[in-house]
Amino acid sequence: MGIEGIGARVLRKEDKRFITGQGRYTDDHKVAGMHYAAFVRSPHAHAKIKKINSKAANQMPGVVGVFDGKQLTGDGIGNIICGWMIHSKDGSPMNMGAWSALATEYVRYVGDAVAVVIAETLAEAKAAAEAVDVSYKVLKAVINAEDALKDGAPQLHPEAKNNTIFDWEIGDEAATDAAFKGAANVVEMDIRNNRLVPNAIEPRSALAEYDAAEDHFTLHTTSQNPHVARLVLSAFYQVAPENKLRVIAPDVGGGFGSKIYIYPEEIVCLWAAKKARVKAIKWTADRSEAFITDAHGRDHVSKAKMAFDADNRILGFKIDTIANIGAYMSLFSSSVPTYLYATLLSGQYNIANIHCNVRTVYTNTVPVDVYRGAGRPEAAFLVERMMETAARQLDVDPAELRRLNFVREFPHQTPVIFCYDAGDYETSLNAAMEAADYANFEKRRKRSARKGKLRGIGMSCYIEACGIAPSAAVGSLGAGVGLWESAEIRVNPVGTVEILTGSHSHGQGHETTFGQLVSDRFGLPSENVQVIHGDTDKVQFGMGTYGSRSGAVGMSAIEKALDKVEDKAKKIAAHMLEASEGDIEIKDGEVSVKGTDKKLLWHEVCLGAYTGHNLPEGMEPGLKEGAFYDPTNFTFPAGCYICEVEVDPDTGTTTIEQFVAADDFGKIINPMIVEGQVHGGVAQGIGQAMMENAEYDDSGQLISASYMDYTMPRADDLPSFKVSTTETLCPGNPLGMKGCGEAGAIGSPPAVINAITNAIGHNNLPMPASPHNVWAAVQAGE
Amino acid sequence: MAKVEMTVNGRMTSANVEDRTLLVDYLREEKNLTGTHVGCDTSQCGACVVHVDGKAVKSCTVLAVQAAGSDVRTIEGLAGDDQLHPMQEAFRNNHGLQCGFCTPGMIMSAVDMVNRLGPKLSEATIRAELEGNICRCTGYHNIVKSIAAGAKAMGKGMKKAAE
Amino acid sequence: MYDTTYTRAKDASDAAKKMRAAEDGQFIAGGHTLLPTMKQRLAAPSDLIDISHIKGMADISVSRKDVTIGAAATHASVANHSKLMKVCPSLCELASHIGDPAVRNRGTIGGSIANNDPAADYPAAMVALGATIVTNKRKIRADRFFTGMFETSLKEDEVIKAVTFKAPKSGAYAKFPNPASRYAMAGVYVADHGKKDIRVGVTGASSGGVYRAKNMEKALAKDFSADAIDGCKVDEGDMLSDIHGSAAYRANLVKVMAKRAIAAAG
Known part of the structure; x- marks a missing residue:
């Protein structure tokens, strides 16, 4: 592997600029003639817009324009799309309501954008936004998904009767019902998966520039996928054709899914720059604005039951889920409670019969879409809470119940689409139990009891699907795009290498890990390798970074392009050295003929490619290759997490005494970075389990709308984590990688709740297990 | 509107700014020191931490006029040209950052922590002292390691200087 | 933030004078409550009169x-x-x-x-x-x-x-922080001034703001021990209730924090 190759703990190249304050995030960019946008937002969860009076605002100092939704749609700006078509079980397509970037007739959540003010300074824009007088006819709002389905509930969109977007199913219901008939035991649960706010610490931002002479736009934006942003802004929102729009996602301060989508603000800033005849418009969200405009995550309620035979083998699993999608369908919203969720309901277990029904509903809340894990945390939470609860009810050891039901032969076809390609769940389970000293837990429990504290332990054997995804497969399931990735390797005449990738790094360290592939292949030092990403003018196309796909898909594309570069370099070297191509070896920056002392330095071969003085007959000069990689299957990271807690029954305060993660991510390029991904994911999962909750009041105001009320995990809430990995190679991609970005957030919530419910002795505990909720659960008893 | 003068990273600076201008905006907008970030509007996240007269403060919760006459240090001025402060180095060596957005505030708070409490910091102390700095990427695990290592390195530097 | 005018007061009477002259003035020292409120546009003082530079004011x-x-x-x-x-x-x-x-x-x-x-x-x-x-x-x-x-x-x-x-003979403060904001959800300060003069200040929990828990003070005057307040009722009806905790929870926290403070004050 070399000191900078595959498997090495290479320190990050990108760090220098971040630790010295030289990072360049969107809001750090300034251009001459820059104006500012401030949005006028609905204070009501549901209302009809009666009138927008912007006369006073228009006359305020510095204001160059006040625009509303009628002007926006009048200019032909298209409605915001959802890119994944889901059909209900009756075959009808999903009932999608219209979403204009600025509301035209109705507002449907607090924060819905109604108008925008463009002014010379931010202060002027904000002052004028306050002066825009919007009169509303306030309508009844509905917040909870269950309530939205009730007769007489307020209706959000004429397209969606009873607020139902689709009523979808997966699996064989009749077979599953039959399996339950033969069951010795059935375990039932009601489970709510709390709504979260992603909270990347960099708030979203957009800087839209318009060059009137060229009729050309440039957008700097906080995006995980600038190429998708350009495609959608062009093809669907008609902001500008692709050749007239450059999208740059510079340094981005965390995404976690929330920066995948193309939000109203980017669309409006681009459109308004041209409309107001200004050179550029910048908008950056306040945190308060972020809370009510960034897509939220999760928010499922489910009824689940699992059937067991007399030997405790699982016979069937049946789930009925209602998913709250918020006021509008965001870009990938429909895929989350369907193909990213219900396809994982087999967990790590051999379950012959599964059926899941999902009703997805509109409510007067912020749109819900992908957030770290996206559907898979909801599935893992259901499966692993169910396994733990079943073990308690069946009176068997939770680890043994899991072992008994593990999938042990691969490939394994589940009844819910996925075919697991490789894994070894027992090895992860054993590793986690050993690291946690599971065997001696009872001793520790007694020690806690002597102090008046309740100690509990819980595990979670999660599986997830990432490396999203084979284009044909997702196409058949309704995706509007292919989910391949592209790469280009440019070898310069002096032998340095540029990797152009369609993946985007917003914390994942691609500038380091992607370079490791080149170091590994050609033995070049990392300073000779540059990763270029995030600019549609530089990289031809790409699908971006989400769903833990940059390794398994993005790096596979790089490997493919490197194969082509290596192939051509070898041909050139063979020609120059008068040897056979098959005998050429590239190692440590040298290109040699095996078994001889004939060799060239790497840069001599590269220079040869560009001088073109002595190339094989018919070969084009240059050394630059591109590749598109389309995966053959999803990848299936899996592992076992164990959480041990101590509860103070007097206050409900829960401290995490230890948290163990044993993951199988397949091949690992840089263990340091992988561990960091697990730490961060686990912290977000613990956040969901114990702290975070997007809470609305009945009128639709988000109450937990700042860090004063939305509990973000802080350093003193968390322990140091015990992280380890095991390895089964993924057979589906050239490197054997599975992906590691989301696992922590997927596997940890059930482990935490299993531990706390173990400590308090019953299951009657809502998530998040805040001090108040734990205290109330201890008080209430079972 | 007032003329505000303050020393920033060792240099005398001035600008005509409105009285309502926050220190963070003075630094970012007037002085183009964009290493200091804004991550919230309730003085909680700590992305904006700078040192004013040697003490860590949240520059989003101080007016530029309040800081007039002060000596301000930002992440850009923590170390000399082309050098890294031991705490910066420790963050890199211990993978104490991912997206990098909270990092300048983290490092400024970490240096302040060592200045106040000395170079020997327990894990519990570091975690408690980080109450005012929120990170969404790292789960704090490697930040805590980085600060412990950076503190130790600063301690060595202090000892050396004393000798 | 709305526009405002900032001045520094030379002394307390100068501060008072400036305040009288202001249309809608506010004193400011650290500004750590006022500035966040102004940033949220929930406060719009015409003038900010900085008293932190007054000589001796920070001594x-x-x-x-x-x-x-x-x-x-x-x-x-x-x-x-x-x-x-x-x-x-x-x-x-x-x-x-x-x-x-x-x-x-x-x-x-x-x-x-x-x-x-x-x-x-x-x-x-x-x-x-x-x-x-x-x-x-x-x-x-x-x-x-x-x-x-x-x-x-x-x-x-x-x-x-x-x-x-x-300074009291002994004292202690025990606080249960709000998990999000870290402000007190219940904070109890117990001070023993000697001669059976015990005072118990409670913050964070009550809808009326800070108060003295007179019933606890009485009980502690008789017996300064955590157990002594077992019989003291904390009225739920007076307690705040929000997404972080019900009134019942806060009432419980007042008692638990009081006990911890008493034990610490010893």
Whole structure:
């Protein structure tokens, strides 16, 4: 592997600029003639817009324009799309309501954008936004998904009767019902998966520039996928054709899914720059604005039951889920409670019969879409809470119940689409139990009891699907795009290498890990390798970074392009050295003929490619290759997490005494970075389990709308984590990688709740297990 | 509107700014020191931490006029040209950052922590002292390691200087 | 933030004069409550009169048991004051847990008590310590100073100069922080002034703001032990209730924190 190759703990190249304050995030960019946008937002969860009076605002100092939704749609700006078509079980397509970037007739959540003010300074824009007088006819709002389905509930969109977007199913219901008939035991649960706010610490931002002479736009934006942003802004929102729009996602301060989508603000800033005849418009969200405009995550309620035979083998699993999608369908919203969720309901277990029904509903809340894990945390939470609860009810050891039901032969076809390609769940389970000293837990429990504290332990054997995804497969399931990735390797005449990738790094360290592939292949030092990403003018196309796909898909594309570069370099070297191509070896920056002392330095071969003085007959000069990689299957990271807690029954305060993660991510390029991904994911999962909750009041105001009320995990809430990995190679991609970005957030919530419910002795505990909720659960008893 | 003068990273600076201008905006907008970030509007996240007269403060919760006459240090001025402060180095060596957005505030708070409490910091102390700095990427695990290592390195530097 | 005009006061009477001249003025010291409120556009003072540069305003003096803390003393300076630590360590301890280190470098005791946030820590200490609030006009007993949530008996042009108190025989503060904001959800300051004079200040929990738990004080005067307050009722009806905790939970926390403070005060 070399000191900078595959498997090495290479320190990050990108760090220098971040630790010295030289990072360049969107809001750090300034251009001459820059104006500012401030949005006028609905204070009501549901209302009809009666009138927008912007006369006073228009006359305020510095204001160059006040625009509303009628002007926006009048200019032909298209409605915001959802890119994944889901059909209900009756075959009808999903009932999608219209979403204009600025509301035209109705507002449907607090924060819905109604108008925008463009002014010379931010202060002027904000002052004028306050002066825009919007009169509303306030309508009844509905917040909870269950309530939205009730007769007489307020209706959000004429397209969606009873607020139902689709009523979808997966699996064989009749077979599953039959399996339950033969069951010795059935375990039932009601489970709510709390709504979260992603909270990347960099708030979203957009800087839209318009060059009137060229009729050309440039957008700097906080995006995980600038190429998708350009495609959608062009093809669907008609902001500008692709050749007239450059999208740059510079340094981005965390995404976690929330920066995948193309939000109203980017669309409006681009459109308004041209409309107001200004050179550029910048908008950056306040945190308060972020809370009510960034897509939220999760928010499922489910009824689940699992059937067991007399030997405790699982016979069937049946789930009925209602998913709250918020006021509008965001870009990938429909895929989350369907193909990213219900396809994982087999967990790590051999379950012959599964059926899941999902009703997805509109409510007067912020749109819900992908957030770290996206559907898979909801599935893992259901499966692993169910396994733990079943073990308690069946009176068997939770680890043994899991072992008994593990999938042990691969490939394994589940009844819910996925075919697991490789894994070894027992090895992860054993590793986690050993690291946690599971065997001696009872001793520790007694020690806690002597102090008046309740100690509990819980595990979670999660599986997830990432490396999203084979284009044909997702196409058949309704995706509007292919989910391949592209790469280009440019070898310069002096032998340095540029990797152009369609993946985007917003914390994942691609500038380091992607370079490791080149170091590994050609033995070049990392300073000779540059990763270029995030600019549609530089990289031809790409699908971006989400769903833990940059390794398994993005790096596979790089490997493919490197194969082509290596192939051509070898041909050139063979020609120059008068040897056979098959005998050429590239190692440590040298290109040699095996078994001889004939060799060239790497840069001599590269220079040869560009001088073109002595190339094989018919070969084009240059050394630059591109590749598109389309995966053959999803990848299936899996592992076992164990959480041990101590509860103070007097206050409900829960401290995490230890948290163990044993993951199988397949091949690992840089263990340091992988561990960091697990730490961060686990912290977000613990956040969901114990702290975070997007809470609305009945009128639709988000109450937990700042860090004063939305509990973000802080350093003193968390322990140091015990992280380890095991390895089964993924057979589906050239490197054997599975992906590691989301696992922590997927596997940890059930482990935490299993531990706390173990400590308090019953299951009657809502998530998040805040001090108040734990205290109330201890008080209430079972 | 007032003329505000303050020393920033060792240099005398001035600008005509409105009285309502926050220190963070003075630094970012007037002085183009964009290493200091804004991550919230309730003085909680700590992305904006700078040192004013040697003490860590949240520059989003101080007016530029309040800081007039002060000596301000930002992440850009923590170390000399082309050098890294031991705490910066420790963050890199211990993978104490991912997206990098909270990092300048983290490092400024970490240096302040060592200045106040000395170079020997327990894990519990570091975690408690980080109450005012929120990170969404790292789960704090490697930040805590980085600060412990950076503190130790600063301690060595202090000892050396004393000798 | 709305536009505003900032001036620095030379002394307390200058501050009062400037305030009288202002259309809708506000005193500012650390500004750690006021500025966030202004940023949210929830406050729009025409003038900010900075009192933190007034000479002596940030001084802390300790003479035997007599303590005087200048209104502009930061939480950090209270937390780390070595003489104060000797005579009244519980107040240093309280100050060392207000906000976070950066907040403690700016936030001041005067600002905290003038604002009387129902979740602020200092008010509990002030009533338990039997402190006196010294202004440019008069001296006000803490019991009379705090008049309700965000309400005090301060007049518009009245500037807090200092707080004074006699250090108790023993004391302790126990706080249960709000998991999100880290403000007190229940904070109880117990001070034993000797001769059966026990005072218990409670913050964070009550809808009326800081209060003295007189029933606990009585019980503790008889028997200064955690068990002594077992029979003391904390009225749920008076407690705040929000997404972080029901009134019943807060009532419970008041009791639990009181016990912890009593045990710590020993």
